[in-house]
Amino acid sequence: MILSGKWVVTFQRGVGLVEDGAVLVEGNVIKDVGPKERIVKENPGEDIIEFPKSVIMPGLICAHCHAYGAFARGMPLKVEPPTRFVEILERIWWHLDKRLTLDDVYYSGLVTAIEAVRHGTTTMFDHHASPFAITGSLERLAEAFRKVGVRANIAYEVSDRDGLDRAEEGIRENVEFIKRHQGDEFITGSFGLHAQLTLSDETLEKVVEAAKGLDTGFHIHVAEGVEDVFDSLKKSGRRVVERLWGAGILGEKTIAAHCVHTNERELRILKDTGTNVVHNPESNMNNAVGVAPVVRMMELGIRPALGTDGFTMDMFREAKVAYTLHKLHMADPRVMGADKVLEMLYHNNSELAAKYFTKPLGKIVPGAFADLMVLSYRPYTPVHEGNFPWHFIFGMDASHVTDVVVDGKFVVRNGELLTVDEEQIFEEAKELAQALWDRL
Numbered sequence: 069m070i071l072s073g074k075w076v077v078t079f080q081r082g083v084g085l086v087e088d089g090a091v092l093v094e095g096n097v098i099k100d101v102g103p104k105e106r107i108v109k110e111n112p113g114e115d116i117i118e119f120p121k122s123v124i125m126p127g128l129i130c131a132h133c134h135a136y137g138a139f140a141r142g143m144p145l146k147v148e149p150p151t152r153f154v155e156i157l158e159r160i161w162w163h164l165d166k167r168l169t170l171d172d173v174y175y176s177g178l179v180t181a182i183e184a185v186r187h188g189t190t191t192m193f194d195h196h197a198s199p200f201a202i203t204g205s206l207e208r209l210a211e212a213f214r215k216v217g218v219r220a221n222i223a224y225e226v227s228d229r230d231g232l233d234r235a236e237e238g239i240r241e242n243v244e245f246i247k248r249h250q251g252d253e254f255i256t257g258s259f260g261l262h263a264q265l266t267l268s269d270e271t272l273e274k275v276v277e278a279a280k281g282l283d284t285g286f287h288i289h290v291a292e293g294v295e296d297v298f299d300s301l302k303k304s305g306r307r308v309v310e311r312l313w314g315a316g317i318l319g320e321k322t323i324a325a326h327c328v329h330t331n332e333r334e335l336r337i338l339k340d341t342g343t344n345v346v347h348n349p350e351s352n353m354n355n356a357v358g359v360a361p362v363v364r365m366m367e368l369g370i371r372p373a374l375g376t377d378g379f380t381m382d383m384f385r386e387a388k389v390a391y392t393l394h395k396l397h398m399a400d401p402r403v404m405g406a407d408k409v410l411e412m413l414y415h416n417n418s419e420l421a422a423k424y425f426t427k428p429l430g431k432i433v434p435g436a437f438a439d440l441m442v443l444s445y446r447p448y449t450p451v452h453e454g455n456f457p458w459h460f461i462f463g464m465d466a467s468h469v470t471d472v473v474v475d476g477k478f479v480v481r482n483g484e485l486l487t488v489d490e491e492q493i494f495e496e497a498k499e500l501a502q503a504l505w506d507r508l
């Protein structure tokens with residue numbers, strides 16, 4: 069099929085804006101992209117779906133999120149409100165995740181994937197925890213993402229916090245899932261670790277051993293709160309990035325979420341090891357943990373990706389917050405242009421996704437997976453290659469998303485979700501959420 073639009077934004081190099089453009093999709097892959105006139109002429113008889121006033125863009129990638137947190141929305145807090153990061157973990161997230169059943173995990177995955185794809189997100193990197201329902205949890209999540217039609221890389225957060233048996237079970241869950249999904253085009257695995265503050269040297273040794281030969285990196289929270297730094301110094305005499313580096317956790321395929329409390333030396337280690345950093349600005353603001361040194365990272369040549377940490381499923385909003393936060397933080401309006409935000413959102417997320425999927429993602433190029441979103445966007449100022457990022461930040465949001473194609477198939481068409489009955493799923497999810505809240 070051919071999808072044509074007023075603009076096609078390829079992100080092949082820079083923005084890659086094609087006016088009156090078209091995308092040729094064959095099976096689950098993009099075959100060609102360029103001016104509509106040429107694509108139509110060269111492919112006679114091909115079905116054409118026209119979006120004459122819309123923008124066609126690559127589907128968005130969320131580089132770090134937690135579907136398991138879905139039922140926290142509106143959850144009653146039955147304890148004193150947390151005052152700092154570790155209390156947020158203990159009183160909210162670890163309170164919730166210990167009570168999750170495999171059915172809760174499945175429905176959290178369904179509602180998260182529904183919300184994500186409705187906001188134009190077609191690929192997610194999910195970091196999962198359900199310490200009393202570990203075995204089989206990643207497969208239930210995979211089932212949920214597949215059913216809704218969202219591509220995903222999934223990891224289980226190994227941690228010592230609930231004892232060594234559960235740490236071992238988490239390791240097995242990662243290993244089995246990664247093996248089972250090797251070569252899978254739609255769902256892949258990575259090796260999840262919670263954070264250095266809940267991992268002993270012995271467990272770190274075990275995970276490095278278990279990951280051997282799996283062609284995977286680790287997906288881990290790094291220096292999210294300052295407590296992580298204190299804990300690392302106390303345990304090892306080294307800061308977080310240094311401890312993880314020494315343990316063999318960093319590398320080209322490792323995903324280091326947050327990296328808020330990292331100094332210059334640590335940033336250089338992240339750069340030299342090729343470790344992927346994921347910036348989650350809204351979550352960091354919400355947890356009051358600080359601001360990641362993203363501007364400095366980019367100066368050093370680190371290529372931070374963008375994620376939501378599950379705070380939202382809206383990557384448009386995350387991009388807007390990344391755009392404003394660093395200016396305020398550094399008291400300098402020059403430090404974060406819209407072009408830099410789109411570099412993170414598109415180029416860096418695409419680069420990370422390429423390490424875990426068999427074909428390119430996050431750009432419209434021949435040979436890439438056909439994951440696209442269509443936005444009904446009517447600009448009242450001129451649009452061109454140079455100013456497109458500012459149109460994206462100031463003019464576009466998820467409410468403009470009308471259609472979403474994942475793996476060559478429409479998942480959202482004219483605003484309607486085609487793959488699942490979302491009303492029914494939301495009703496069933498509500499019952500499970502209430503039952504979970506009753507167990508808190």
Ligand SMILES: [Zn+2]
Nearest residue numbers: 134289325377
């Ligand atoms: Zn996280």
